[in-house]
Amino acid sequence: MGVTAHQGSRRHEQVEHTRLRIIVAAERLFAEHGVFSVSNRQVSEAAGQGNNAAVNYHFGTKADLVRAIIQRHAEPMEQLRAELLERHRGSTRLRDWVTCVVQPYTDHLASLGSPCRYARLAAQLITEPQLRELAALEFAGASHLIAVTESLHACLPGLPPAVRNERDDMAHTLITHLCAQRERGLPEDPAAAAAVWSATAVGLIDAIEGLYQAPASRP
Numbered sequence: 001m002g003v004t005a006h007q008g009s010r011r012h013e014q015v016e017h018t019r020l021r022i023i024v025a026a027e028r029l030f031a032e033h034g035v036f037s038v039s040n041r042q043v044s045e046a047a048g049q050g051n052n053a054a055v056n057y058h059f060g061t062k063a064d065l066v067r068a069i070i071q072r073h074a075e076p077m078e079q080l081r082a083e084l085l086e087r088h089r090g091s092t093r094l095r096d097w098v099t100c101v102v103q104p105y106t107d108h109l110a111s112l113g114s115p116c117r118y119a120r121l122a123a124q125l126i127t128e129p130q131l132r133e134l135a136a137l138e139f140a141g142a143s144h145l146i147a148v149t150e151s152l153h154a155c156l157p158g159l160p161p162a163v164r165n166e167r168d169d170m171a172h173t174l175i176t177h178l179c180a181q182r183e184r185g186l187p188e189d190p191a192a193a194a195a196v197w198s199a200t201a202v203g204l205i206d207a208i209e210g211l212y213q214a215p216a217s218r219p
Contacts, residue, residue: 019058019068021047026055027069031117035066035124035131063134070125070138073108073118080104081144088151095209097152098171102204105175110197114186123180126173156212163216171208178204 025047029038040055040062047054059065081104088096109119125135139145149168156164182200186193 015058018047018049018054022049022055022058022065023069023072026065027121028117030066030069030124031120035062035121035128040065066125066131066134067138069118069121070135073122074138074142076111077104077108078142078144080107081142081148085144085147085151091151092155094152094155094212095205097148097155098205098208098212100148101152101171102175102208103201105179106197106201106204109179109183110194113190114188114193116183116186119176119179119183122176126176152212159212159216160218163218164212167212171211174207174211175204 022043026038026043029043029046040053043065044051044054051057055062055065059068081100084100084103088100091097109116112118125131153164159167179200182196186196
């Protein structure tokens with residue numbers, strides 16, 4: 001007897017539910033203990049899976065699991081970025097484009113509620129070379145992020161490309177590490193947590209706008 005459409009749909013829902021439980025458990029463990037300190041077996045157990053090979057079955061390698069976590073957060077951030085990109089399209093103000101870099105990240109973190117853990121994982125992604133390479137592959141096709149970066153660079157015609165690219169790296173490092181710090185002390189009250197992310201965004205936009213406008217002492 002063949003599998004009915006209803007049975008197939010039910011099976012698909014169960015698989016997606018299991019994958020989500022694994023992703024959530026992995027994100028928590030990776031954020032709290034470090035990606036390289038947590039085994040796939042520990043993730044499977046934390047996700048309530050009787051089969052300790054559940055991560056391998058549903059994702060493959062740990063790298064594939066990390067990519068799935070990145071994708072889960074990258075997609076809503078790219079949507080927020082698209083909205084800001086449309087709002088500021090054609091602007092020649094540096095601050096507008098710095099806002100398009102910072103605010104999708106802080107707004108997304110705010111949407112996760114409290115506690116949230118992605119910022120602490122993201123700080124590892126930008127620090128550890130292997131993880132940074134994984135993240136770069138996932139963000140390589142982020143068309144709205146690329147458009148925002150190009151518009152930001154257009155506001156800096158006098159900044160040498162090597163210096164500009166270095167400051168891009170400085171800006172993203174500042175964003176991820178400051179947000180990771182804020183996340184660790186995030187209040188449980190939703191309104192208070194939202195206020196933390198709002199204030200963090202303003203502070204980052206101020207600092208990064210100044211970073212890009214600072215004089216360059218080398219070519």
